[in-house]
Amino acid sequence: MGRGGVSLTRKTVVVAGCFAAAIIAMVFSPGIGLQTITLHDLLSDEQARFIFTTLRLPRMVTAFFAGGCLAVCGLIYQAIFRNPLADPFTLGISSGASLGAALCILGGISGTVAGMSFITAGAFAGALAAMAVIYVFALSNESDSATILLAGVVVTTVCSGAIMFIHVIGGVHKSYQILRWLMGAVDGVAAQNAVMMIVPLLALLTVAVLFMPQLDLLSTGDTLAHSRGINIRNAKLLFISITTVMIATTVSVCGPIGFIGIIAPHACRMMLPGTRHRLLALCSFLTGGTFLIITDTIARSVAPPSEIPVGIITSLCGGPFFLIVLYRLKRRLLL
């Protein structure tokens, strides 16, 4: 790794590459699946058109935004907690959402609240509750990032224990239903649900990107950020609130999809060391979105007609990547 920052040319190439990858994934993904749909089918075949527009397109758009938002949230957490291993998964937010969903499935509550199913609402509430715990630690001046991650580990462990307990007392049918939810998936997302998810996500993303100069400063450490004119408490509060709602929204629709918040931002940081957060956020969003589109396409193609939940694939890719990050960290090369 060089000692200097990256050149403008390199930035341009990387951004263009991210856009190109996203576009290629978007063009090819909807055609691939149990039934391959070509441009010719789309124009001539009624059924193919139905599959394309009502099933695959909303699914792809959902995957893109979910992946992109999880990546940006990971980027934000790594900056405010100043720890490269912070992401929605390691902080226990996904586990909180899972517990919320599992409780709703156990209770057998069906029906909808405010346009979303009770399971979705339960997951949303669970994510908020888990984040509340992290929040208390994050805003206390004495906690360093290791303390916060440790709190995340504890939240995760407690939630896992509770979920296992629910598995045991819930019976086979409910246990299977919970298991399916826990694996995370973007299939079966209807067009209106996709829109319901994307509109708030876009609004929150806009606010986050607007305030990213504060994130640049937060990542230099609290003392220096304070001296440069950042109200540390307010800035952290803002970013934690935004990301919490973003993650709760994403996870409640797609289930806990792991490691994108680690993979995408770190891949971007490796390509663009020493870059400010607005550019990193753009690249992370595109990379995360593309990654989830591709993994989702793999999920529905490897063993047709059955589908592998996409969360399994992201974890299988993400776990080893996480270890690589950890190893590079040990050599103090990363960040």
Added chain:
Amino acid sequence: MSTGLLSFVDMAGCSARYGRSTVLEACSFSVKHGERWAVLGPNGAGKSTLVKMVAGLLPAADGIVSVNGKPVVNMRAVERAKIMAYVPQKPDGVIPYSVRDYLMLGRYAHRGLLRAPSRQDRDAVAAAVAICDIEHITTRLMYTLSGGELQRVLLAGAIAQETPLLILDEPTSFLDPAHERFFFDALGRLHESREVTLIMVTHDINSALFRCSHILALRDRQTLFCGTAAEFTAECPGILNRLFSTAFATYRHHENGAMVFGAWGGEGYP
């Protein structure tokens, strides 16, 4: 004590506590524009606590710190950052930017969230680079710098902020004598180029007496001395013996006869 219209920084009866232990008791001092203050004292005397209260990093348990007549705790973050900049002993951790980007981050209080760097911002950064003599490392990443280079860049970041008050908390503790000198040379150039008020915690007694106009000496959480460097020098080495509870000896420079104080000789030493 001067508390007239001219005073810039005013600390009035300030105490600080961490939990139940008091780390600074009823400290008062007053700084006028253009003065250079050194805060001296043994470890744990409350020096860092004192400058952190001035910088607004730590609230006072009792008393008020005001700058330009306004309590620091009541200032908005951006307003405060236009008046004072703080340089720590070392950063909290890795800073993931190139030197030039880091310096431009120092302009946040002037730029806000949306404005692109203006000519004024670029000039401020260029001036800071020149003062700190870091032209040759501006494209480097912060985490590849040596300790001496890093401290000069941190100082440059504060200078780029263009504040009338600069607060330094043991900025040269980890530097070798040559890099310590480069750091102080940069402060000297800054002083020549514009009027800056300085409050600096340091353990380098001789540099403090040589380069600062005023001394605040803290011992056991209380003020032992508060006055000009000349008055302090007149009381040396006796006051140093009391301050650090160890014997100091006086030495003279072999050419210009300047007095230097050190605890490495004299009484109790062979």
